[in-house]
Amino acid sequence: MRRREIIIVGAGLAGVSAAWTLARHGHSVTVLDALVGPGLETSFANAGALTPSEPEPWNQPGVAWQLLASLFDPHAAMKLRLAPLPGLIGWGLRFLRNSTRARHIAASEANFGLARYSLAETQAVRDELGLEFDNLKSGTLKLCRNQAGINAAVLAADRLVPLGLNYRVLDRAGTLALEPRLTAIADEIAGSIHYPDDESGDAHRFTKGLAAAAEAAGVSFEWGTRVIELMDRGGQVVGVRTETEEIEADTIIIAAGHTAWSLLKPLGLHLPVRPVKGYSLTLDMSDLQTRPAIPVCDEALHAIVTPMGDRLRVAGTAEIAGNDRRLRPERVENLKSLVRAIYPQFADRLLTGEINAWAGFRPMSADGRPFIGETRARGLWLTTGHGHLGWTQAMGSAGLLAALIDGEEPPVDPAPFAASRI
Structure with a gap:
């Protein structure tokens, strides 16, 4: 293995994880980011979920009808806006083409394999560096309000059991025993699915801690540095402008999330990754005598409520709205309604206290799988397109990327994530 000079564009979870891993492999790494510090875009206030249990892409069978219906429903969990549609036609058609049952299952299984490996890598770096990020190891709880919800969750989980997924079905009593703070809505609970291997925490704190460790290990970070163009010489990318x-x-790695496609387009590489906006609320629960103790998912809203020390993170919904960063009141209200629906006994206190509302762009690939590997432009590599699995898959993507760069045996099958899909 030869020592390479590597530039990484982007200092979010994907970029920082790659920087740390490649530096540990003996490479000289420089990270360029337009902002003033690590993890200030999609990684900043996300759901905080490390969930191999949720590997399914959002273009599930029937998504076309969901998106059509969302045009007339401001509170739809997955909301399509008309304004950006002209620029999303190519991506959108691929998104829908990959919503068949067979393709959705294949993508889910590939994502799970990467996510499971990635969680182990995240745990290893946490323990090695002693990273503090409000980490919970209690798993996640998928709340089901009817038997149909339980049946659907079990069906999806059973497909992944041969690949290593652990789960257990809880009835109402078992659900309340695991999370007594749900007692106020006991009559509405049919049961739940507990995924004990999942974890959670503050992704931004994790990213900052890992970036500090990477810098101490020799990685150079250049903040306020906007890359405007890739330098191409006869099909070989040799640097950035x-x-x-x-x-x-020697090697350029694009980890620029939903903006990566604009850097590749001048090279004739049409990366099918576009922004899907997610919202979050961060609520102060420092004065609560009893607090939620486990992340609770509400599948109907594509949302999750995650305890983070003295804070409660409420995150989710999906809005296909192009680059529109506006915090739309009805989408914020969706998340407030989720707090009222799950923790009515805390809702008045939490929603009249300090509320930090945020919206960020998940880099969503059209086929539901990230792009990890070298493109047909020699010297140009990708780690992007992770969608809602950004933190869950970040360290695993870095490990896979490093193995491919160094010509080592990859830790997971790289084929589903190959950049040759472009």
Whole structure:
């Protein structure tokens, strides 16, 4: 293995995880980011979920009808806006083409394999570095309000059991025993699914801690540095052009989330990754005598409520709205309604206290799987398109990327994530 000079574009979870891992493999790594610190975009206030149990892409069978119906429903869990549609036609058609049952199952299984490996890598780096990020190891709880919800969750989980998924079905009493704070809505609970291997925490704190460790290990971070163009010489990408200089390197890795496609387009590479906006609320629960103790998922809203120390993170919904960053009141209200629906006994206190509302863009690939590997432009590599699994798959993507760069045996099958899909 030869030592490479590597530039990584993007300092979110994917970029920082790759920087740490590649530095540990002996490479010289420089990370460029337009902002002033790590994890300030999609990684900043996300759901905080490390959930191999949720590997399913959002383009499940029947999604076309859901999106059509959402045009007339401001509170739809997955909401399509008309304004960005002209620029999303190509991506959207691929998104729908990959919503067949067979393709959805195949993507779910591939995502699970990467996510399971990634969680182990995340746990290893947490323990090695002593990272503090409000980490909970209690698993996640998928709340079901009817038997049909339980049946659907069990069907999806059973497909993944041969690949290593652990889960257990809880009745109402078992659900309340695991999370007594749900007693106020006991009559509405049919049961739940508990995924004990899942974890949670503050992804931004994790990213900052890992970036600090990477810097101590020799990684160079250049903040406020916007990459405007890739330098191509006869099909070989040899560097990047920023607003002030040209920087050359052996290997260029794009970890720029939903903006990655714009850097690749001038090279004739049409990356099918587009932004899908998610919302979150961060609520102060420091004065609560009893607090939620486990992340609770509400599948109907594509949302999750995650305890983080003195805070409660309420995150979810999916809005296909192009680059519109506006915090739309009805989408924020969706999350407030979720707090009222899950923890009515805490809702008045939490929703009249300090509320930090946020919206960020998940980099969603059209086929529901991230892009990890070298493109047909030599020297240009990708780790992007993770969608709602960004933190769950970040460290695993870094491990896979490093193995491919170094010509080592990959830790998971790289084929489902190959950049040759572009």
